[in-house]
Amino acid sequence: MSESSHSVSRQYDIAITMGDPAGIGPEIICRAVAAMSPSARAGTLLVGDPAIFRRAVQTIDAKLNFAPLDAPNAPAGSVAVAVVEAAGNVMIPDGEISAGAGDMAFRCIATAVELVQSGRAGVIVTAPLNKAALHAAGHYYDGHTGMLAALTGAPSSFMLLASEHLSTLHVSTHVSLREAIDRVTPERIIATVEAGHEHLVSLGMANPRIAVAGLNPHCGEGGIFGDEDTRCIVPAVEALKARGFDVSGPISADTVFYRASQGEFDLVVAQYHDQGHIPVKLIAFDTTVNVSLGLPIRRTSVDHGTAFDIAWQGRADATNMGAAIAYAHRLVAGTHEPRRGRGA
Template sequence: MAAHPAKPLALTLGEPAGIGPDITIAAWLRRRELNLPAFYLLGDEAAIARRAKVLGADIRITSSSAGEADAVFAEALPVVATGAHATAGPGSPDASSAPAALASIRQAVADVREGRASAVVTNPIAKSVLYRAGFRHPGHTEFLAELAAVDGRVPQPVMMLWSPRLAVVPVTIHVSLREALAQLTSELIVSTVRIVAAGLKSRFGIATPRIAISGLNPHAGEDGSLGDEEQTVIAPALETLRNDGIDARGPLPADTMFHEAARNLYDCAVCMYHDQALIPIKTVAFDDAVNVTLGLPFIRTSPDHGTAFDIAGTGKANPASLIAALRLASRMAAATSE
């Protein structure tokens, strides 16, 4: 039986009109069967009760505080109020959606930073809904980084997609391929891999992480005949990383990095752009991959999927990725406390 951290996990509401409430309810209903770590939902108790009724879920929901959540989790889903009410129905975000989602994230970060929770687990948000309400961040990760700032210094967040079979990190993330090429520098590769190496040590308990670094071009450039970024950008970064004592391997051809035998040779693959990293992991671990943010002063995991408005409230949402995110957050919190 897996050991769980002393403090519960803070689970955010996400977009209230999406499947976040559905998968939260589904995960809690399987808490005993799967020995899930205790968690509490930051949101609107009435909204969750309405969704449970729509789903026909036999669930007890109780108003709670973070400190009470662990004691009540076995018998009821603890909901800690944020003060922001959510009125949106399944699949139909409304004016309450953005304030409710953002209040939940802010309170979750405050709870973990002030010692009331062991980690933050975030349900999916709808960026388009937030943008219409004036949200100015590219996404969840950047907002969390701003909330993590100390004395005005915002940490560099690094997105890892993790599963038991594969962990990947893209150096450039949600930008066009043209912009990714413009952003890619030796310095960005070095800072990203340093954060990955530190995170694998402190959060995953891997004493000497093995990190595979992809090339950018087909066949890792074929000695410059298919592009010289491997020689001019990636190789200098690798030299710096190795001088740091980091086991960084590459640049490796991306088309031969992800078969089963190759995956056994490293703990994480760092790739140069979004699809180079995410296509492999979504192929081998579509249902149970977890989004992890490294580089923050707290643990954050999230399901690796969106709000799925089209199936919200239907009972069709698969809670597997949220369950994996809860378990991984618990494991990381336990490793950090050792």
Template sequence: MSHRCLIGVPMGDPAGIGPEIVVKSIADPQTYQYGCVVVTGDQKILENACHFSNIKLTFNIIENLQQIIDKPGVLNLIQCGKINYDTFKNGMIEGQCGQAAFDYIKTITDLALAKKLDAIATTPINKESLKAGKINYIGHTEILADLTGTKDPLTMFQVKDLRVFFLTRHLSLVNAIQSLTPERVCDYAQRCHEALIKLGIENPRMTVAGINPHCGEHGLFGHEDDDILLPGIEMARKKGINITGPKPADSVFHFALGGGYDAVLSPYHDQGHIATKMVDFHRTISITNGMPILRTSVDHGTANDIAGKGIANPISLIEAIRLAALYAPNFKS
């Protein structure tokens, strides 16, 4: 096993498409080329996903990682979480699904923290099921931050060679802009720089996307770019960070995709999300930096409306596993 990247994958919400994309990913020959995958989840639900997806896999139920069978077509599973199969139904919001999804994440995270896994690649969980199960987190990032003792994880999206960081996450546009300060811009520039180096990118070249049209045209369309972003960028440059900007958001992502920059720092949520997902929705992967473990993730939801129908696309999970394997050696160094 020493020459093979070992990647942990929690099954996700049992009632969503997580089980389906897990079995489809394990069955895909590409996944085996990237590394060896171990899953935390429920055997019966995964077997049912194989059935309605017309997938054939051999299940290897293990209690420790020494029992892994590293062969194509084998799903190495650590059974955990509790599901009442009498009430369970695909596509339904249930507290037991939220609790089980949390158990899968905790089990895989504990293994990663113990350095028994090289990385984890997570599948979708459902916020409503978490709430119904009295799991008091709003999502994966918050769960992982708590489990790993990380104060403020740093989210990066990657699609092809386009990498995007976010100055703010789930805030209204007004609140996101109001929360920005030059000091925050400088702090994030430093953190993004360090994250890129940890991922193996030497002397990262970064830029910042503007907030207003044409970066405000020196006050004609707003002052935030000149009053907040530019001073923060200049502060970061004085600290030795290779960063430019702000650059007009209607073009900067295009130039970054073409190799002009190693990463773009986006001031608010939808700006960077739209830019990456328009390149390739299914291959846009979230990478959580700043934690003691490497985590990649699909960037889509549980899709309860199609759960159990065998039509879910596994490309995002396959890509998340690929990037986990790609970055794991650098992350450890």
């Protein structure tokens, strides 16, 4: 697309990528879009194969019409689709890992990035992909976040899991536990807190309260159980405090998430994947949204997988996709809704 065509072409609030077409992505997208108001639907762009979306509509017994992006004389009320089809008309089996599905999922993301960078869409919302299918297609990324960092040229990125009751941002995510320990450095912790603070401020929160979880049991007990907390986390927190951040830590991981869920903190910085994922998914499994920070574009996602075992059976629940879309609209609007504690 040329810059002149962008100036006269329609802009969309969100662009929703299809994800792995062998999984539940198309179904949950269509359920969520069918539940939208007409105005919200008009601001939504899908990225994928219209034929697959039409099949998903039939599978869930919904009523939606689709039209290719910028198609002349598109039917009123139709949902725009930036068309991405399977390369070489390869057949993609339902509910199975395949290179064709992985390649299609990758190209949907690449197309969405181009749309946002060109100003055609505001925020990307991603349906789930399968990492094994992605790798089978020759796209060697650890998931959406790493892929988006590579496609946008970002030096690093951060995974935020956001929910109404508890939100966590991770110092590291898809690496081994041994490597995750090595990534607990003052520089990385400071960068993580900065990214979280910037994000919450962008949503209208004036002075976010951020807690940094300890790495070792009881934050190392003064070095008895490891020295990473005193050697790496304490200097990072002190440096951030000196710059005016409302940050606390290190706080033992066996208490900090409970305290945050009760409203004491707005965000917890977790040191590795499971430390942050387990408490958030325990509290808000269906409504937690995955948000990528540190990128030059904005992206939200469902926080579940492709669910191959129930794909294309009309059984997939779109609650999490609805939450991801709602968070994306908050990013578009730049608004923040106060998070409630579990007792509220």
